[in-house]
Amino acid sequence: MKKLHFLEVEGNTKGFYTFLGLFGLISLIGVLAAYHMEHNGHWVTGMSNQVIWGTPHVFAIFLIVAASGALNIASISSVFAKTAYKPLARLSGILAISLLSGGLVVLLLDLGRPDRLIVAMTKFNFVSIFTWNILLYTGFMAIVGIYLWTMMDRPYNNLTKKAGMAAFIWRLILTTGTGSIFGFLVAREAYDSALLAPMFIIMSFSFGLAFFLLFLMGSYKYTQRDLGDYMVNRLKNLLGVFVAAVLYFVIVYHMTNLYSADHRDITQFILTSGGIYTFLFWVVQIALGSIVPLALLYGPTGNNRTMIGLASVLVILGGLAQLYIIIIGGQVYPMHLFPGMEVTSSFYDGVVASYAPSLPEFLLGMGGVGVTLLLATIAIAAMKFLPASLADEIADPHGK
Amino acid sequence: MTINIENKNNDETVNSLNKDAESSRRNFIFGSVAAAGLSVAPGMMLYQTANARSLSDFSLKEGASSKVRWGMLVDTTKDVDWNKCVDACNKEHGLGNEKNSRDDQKTQYIRVVDVKNKGTGYSMSLPVMCQHCESAPCVDVCPTGASMKRPDGIVLVDRHRCIGCRYCMMACPYKARSFVHEVLTDQTENTPRGKGCVESCNMCVNRIDNGQEPACVEASGGAIIFGDLNDSESPISKILSKHGGKQIRADLKLNPGVHYQGI
Ligand code: SF4
Ligand code: SF4
Numbered sequence: 001m002k003k004l005h006f007l008e009v010e011g012n013t014k015g016f017y018t019f020l021g022l023f024g025l026i027s028l029i030g031v032l033a034a035y036h037m038e039h040n041g042h043w044v045t046g047m048s049n050q051v052i053w054g055t056p057h058v059f060a061i062f063l064i065v066a067a068s069g070a071l072n073i074a075s076i077s078s079v080f081a082k083t084a085y086k087p088l089a090r091l092s093g094i095l096a097i098s099l100l101s102g103g104l105v106v107l108l109l110d111l112g113r114p115d116r117l118i119v120a121m122t123k124f125n126f127v128s129i130f131t132w133n134i135l136l137y138t139g140f141m142a143i144v145g146i147y148l149w150t151m152m153d154r155p156y157n158n159l160t161k162k163a164g165m166a167a168f169i170w171r172l173i174l175t176t177g178t179g180s181i182f183g184f185l186v187a188r189e190a191y192d193s194a195l196l197a198p199m200f201i202i203m204s205f206s207f208g209l210a211f212f213l214l215f216l217m218g219s220y221k222y223t224q225r226d227l228g229d230y231m232v233n234r235l236k237n238l239l240g241v242f243v244a245a246v247l248y249f250v251i252v253y254h255m256t257n258l259y260s261a262d263h264r265d266i267t268q269f270i271l272t273s274g275g276i277y278t279f280l281f282w283v284v285q286i287a288l289g290s291i292v293p294l295a296l297l298y299g300p301t302g303n304n305r306t307m308i309g310l311a312s313v314l315v316i317l318g319g320l321a322q323l324y325i326i327i328i329g330g331q332v333y334p335m336h337l338f339p340g341m342e343v344t345s346s347f348y349d350g351v352v353a354s355y356a357p358s359l360p361e362f363l364l365g366m367g368g369v370g371v372t373l374l375l376a377t378i379a380i381a382a383m384k385f386l387p388a389s390l391a392d393e394i395a396d397p398h399g400k
Numbered sequence: 401m402t403i404n405i406e407n408k409n410n411d412e413t414v415n416s417l418n419k420d421a422e423s424s425r426r427n428f429i430f431g432s433v434a435a436a437g438l439s440v441a442p443g444m445m446l447y448q449t450a451n452a453r454s455l456s457d458f459s460l461k462e463g464a465s466s467k468v469r470w471g472m473l474v475d476t477t478k479d480v481d482w483n484k485c486v487d488a489c490n491k492e493h494g495l496g497n498e499k500n501s502r503d504d505q506k507t508q509y510i511r512v513v514d515v516k517n518k519g520t521g522y523s524m525s526l527p528v529m530c531q532h533c534e535s536a537p538c539v540d541v542c543p544t545g546a547s548m549k550r551p552d553g554i555v556l557v558d559r560h561r562c563i564g565c566r567y568c569m570m571a572c573p574y575k576a577r578s579f580v581h582e583v584l585t586d587q588t589e590n591t592p593r594g595k596g597c598v599e600s601c602n603m604c605v606n607r608i609d610n611g612q613e614p615a616c617v618e619a620s621g622g623a624i625i626f627g628d629l630n631d632s633e634s635p636i637s638k639i640l641s642k643h644g645g646k647q648i649r650a651d652l653k654l655n656p657g658v659h660y661q662g663i
Contacts, residue, residue, distance in 0.1 A: 112564015
């Protein structure tokens with residue numbers, strides 16, 4: 001096995017600036033969209049007093065969940081001592097930080113009063129799971145930062161395992177915390193399930209790895225570095241396992257809910273009568289986001305990089321659809337003031353609320369993706385995050 | 401005495417939360433009124449045992465007495481037009497002044513809910529507003545503490561502390577809260593409201609702290625009774641103990657301060 005060494009991406013190239021410009025532009029458009037929403041007020045969005053959290057939250061929570069999943073590769077290498085993943089541990093760490101930052105930017109910019117960030121950072125209500133999430137996110141950044149440092153600064157290499165363990169535990173708590181934001185909404189049928197938090201953990205594995213794989217293949221392609229099949233195949237097999245696990249969990253989740261009197265109505269709504277939400281569930285989340293990627297990853301196309309890339313994109317789309325159904329589908333479904341009775345009012349009691357995502361919301365969400373990519377791109381040029389080569393003779397510990 | 405963050409912003413000029421001078425004047429007036437006994441409806445004494453000083457202290461956190469728990473009892477069997485209560489509320493708090501918001505984005509503190517039993521065909525109407533829960537989910541989930549419960553049981557939003565995350569709206573089982581979706585002008589002095597913040601029925605704290613009943617109560621023609629649930633001698637407690645009352649979604653065990661008869 002040849003020696004592994006890390007190298008910054010050459011920053012002073014046309015290609016690099018093109019990507020920087022592109023990601024910067026997406027981020028900027030996102031910020032402008034947010035400014036438009038803040039300046040006018042949220043009436044310019046599809047959100048309302050019925051659908052309180054809209055498309056920005058779908059993106060924000062996707063990115064935050066994916067952040068924890070992106071750290072998986074590093075965790076597998078340091079905590080579970082799988083040396084095969086060691087070359088990718090640094091990238092895994094920096095992508096986790098970038099994804100989390102992107103998600104938090106969206107969350108912040110969608111606030112009614114983002115200018116009061118300082119209030120959010122200084123006046124804590126410790127009963128609130130939201131407060132705990134703010135602390136969890138900040139802590140995550142710090143711990144992953146330290147973890148990266150122990151990996152990249154040779155004298156501290158011996159601390160990597162400990163830091164990796166801390167980061168691993170922290171991210172499990174973090175995703176549970178993110179899932180619990182919904183778990184605490186007692187009166188909303190869609191969220192009142194103990195299975196939601198563990199489902200978020202398994203979703204994070206899958207979404208995070210899909211993003212990781214895309215970023216890895218993309219950056220190696222455009223920097224003309226070698227990325228051997230050994231590494232790619234390992235990762236795509238792992239992705240397949242995670243996608244299958246999410247699918248399994250989704251089935252268990254809905255089956256359990258169908259048999260529980262409290263959740264039957266909302267489950268039937270999503271699965272059969274929910275219009276766009278039913279479509280998103282069967283077509284985007286299940287077919288395009290789970291079954292097609294599994295076929296692409298494990299079928300005859302399993303060695304084709306383009307197909308692996310396509311599978312990863314589909315997993316991400318399926319994930320966004322899944323969160324859209326959970327977050328927005330869960331809100332449009334009416335709460336029951338008087339269970340069993342027919343209820344109507346001027347405030348849309350008893351009816352399925354309508355929601356159409358508006359352009360600014362979508363652009364703000366995409367802006368979060370832009371911020372993530374921008375940060376990650378700058379990082380790999382500024383510091384030694386990427387191995388100079390991941391050709392098979394370097395990446396494969398049992399190599400030729 | 402009150403939390404008063406960054407009210408330099410122009411849209412926050414209406415700030416009724418911090419009026420020490422006025423508050424002491426009110427102390428004086430209210431103190432003397434209470435001493436004489438305050439009669440709001442024929443033969444009905446409102447605040448019989450309540451401590452006048454603490455009631456009138458216009459502070460969000462301190463001041464309001466924890467000996468008191470303000471509540472309401474809505475008699476849905478009475479033949480009243482509940483829309484009168486809605487109108488009175490809108491007038492009191494200056495609601496309905498949105499210019500751009502869609503209907504599903506406009507603020508409603510109180511709404512009339514029609515309930516129909518599909519089996520029997522029986523139907524009724526009732527007004528629903530913030531239920532002023534004792535274990536208020538909106539207060540628990542609020543990251544900044546802007547959603548708060550006063551010691552006297554009134555749940556409200558500190559409009560100068562709210563960051564507009566809307567988590568409280570997600571958590572409220574009664575859909576009692578609204579988000580201000582646009583810049584508002586023409587506000588009433590007593591109810592500061594503002595774009596990007598969440599708001600809801602505050603039981604007309606401004607009136608209560610002034611010795612008056614909430615606007616909807618006044619407009620209900622006796623169909624809504626307001627009073628101190630902690631005082632067993634208050635009219636509301638007496639009626640509740642004699643005739644009983646129900647809370648909406650009592651199964652959630654939030655112990656709302658708003659009770660209903662006939663639901
Ligand atoms: S009804 Fe809703 S807003 Fe009012 S106290 Fe209860 S949870 Fe809070
Ligand atoms: S919207 Fe305002 S009051 Fe509601 S939870 Fe957020 S900060 Fe608290």
